[in-house]
Amino acid sequence: MEFDHVRDYVQGDDYRRMNWKASAKVKKLMINQFEEEKSQPIYSFIDTGRAMRMPFEEMTLLDYSINATLVLSNAAILKHDRAGMLTFSKEIGNQVVAEKRNNQMMRISEALYHIQTEFQESEFGNLYTYANKHINKRSLIFIYTNFETLDALNRQLAYLRMLNRSHILVVIVFQNTELDELAKSSPHRTIEIYNQIIAEKFIYEKNLIIQELHRNGIQTIYTAPENLTINSINKYLEIKARGLI
Template identity: 25%
Template sequence: MDLLVANSSRRRLRAQIRDAWPPSSWPAGTDQEASRHGVTVPAGERRRLTTVLRPTRRGDRQADRVTVRSYGPLGLAARQGSHRVPWTVRVLPPFASRKHLPSKLARLRELDGRTSVLTRGEGTEFDSLREYVPGDDTRSIDWRATARQSTVAVRTWRPERDRHILLVLDTGRTSAGRVGDVPRLDAAMDAALLLTALASRAGDRVDLVAYDRRVRARVQGRGAGDVLPAMVQAMATLEPELVETDARGLSAAALAGAPRRSLVVLLTSLDAAPIEEGLLPMLSQLTQRHTVVVASVADPRVDAMTESRGSTEAVYEAAAGAQAQAQRRNTAEQLQRHGVTVVDAKPEDLAPALADAYLALKAAGRL
């Protein structure tokens, strides 16, 4: 941020200026140095000061005030005044999983049959006819087209395009839990951004609904070039709400956001109680009309607990970790029996795992 300090008096200005912002605008312990500036401005001149912000959290940052302390000629006395300023800086959510996008796009090109390997494009949507080459699947031979020409013709296929994907972010109390250094909600956002970038490049349409007891954010009807920036802006100010998510309302919001057959991706928790008491009774309404994926952030600390040994406390800790894993597997199995695809991965693995699940569904023609 730039400050323009103008001295309209007939005397030289010597001052200390503090450009105050919320504490999360800088790494801990660096705010004193970053927000304070010493300046000398001759009479009738101006100076530009730059405050470098390094926010540690996403969301809107509202400037507090600019305080000026000007010193007298001998430096023995000073006057101080503050000015309210209307500046706001929006910190966008990080897109750490962007590094996985090239490899997922390469896999997408293989599904489209746009690589030099001797395999047909996967999918269920007919693309074109071409001459047979050794290595092609003989089941792809088009015998009618072959009869009309002197060479063997095979059908090529591509994944379905222009499909609809609805991302549903659960912003209820379970999304506030921290896994490692980040809340579950932030890891879910990162996965949603990677899937949005991949699906938009694949020719599919992506919408977003963030919900707990009411709709917190919505992105709808954006084109391929606009959807990712719109998602980032909508997610920037989202915060977990310490309330139990209304599963009935969440299902209604998903059905309203997907009026025709779609891929509905629920980014929520796999905790037994919220799933069994909230989501499972409402799940049939979604699976009857849509393909449903449930993506959840797993806690690597639980895996570490199960390996604890060497003392009584460590054994109890291992037992607790094993019980938590068993409950999580049981919840995932219940969802799978309802036809739901479950993606359960650690924060750093959730985004690529969800992208892989999307590509697998696309290759199988289930979108």
């Protein structure tokens, strides 16, 4: 419930909602009127670890994630939801709590300004601890990260499962478009054949990552970096249309 307005007291109203300051000012009983909070918290968690340094079309995965976060946050606010964000690597970085403020987009933009990747592997345990302590309401959480191997996912999977129990979790898995092109090429030399086999192995590993996330009930977006923004918006609208938040 959130505060809506102050109105005259009517017999039977809950006295605990009495506004004594307003009552004293107008010399009659006044009460606070509340309405059900319908807006939902929409969070973007952006990984700033070394895995996000990978470049595509002169932009890193972090750059694509920042752009998607800005557009998604704006769309959520226009849909009367509450947008928030945080960055994380070994520790929690910049953060903006999902709130209804007129300057919320400015706060998010400022928090994302000059964000850079780090050289450490990200720690999802600290991310879970922060979310469990500070995000009390069930939220829609997009995690912009990059798992290249099944082992990398399995090291963090327990924390993702725990997050998914309390919130609606969407994990972004980036498609390596350069490897896709290499796998579809027609090799002629031995080294080209070898490179194609390695590319096919990495693509197979990505599919295993998607399957493992789905097997644990975690929603995913498997996308080429350049399509991340539109696919994030579509996923948000899909989840709202299904009434999951």
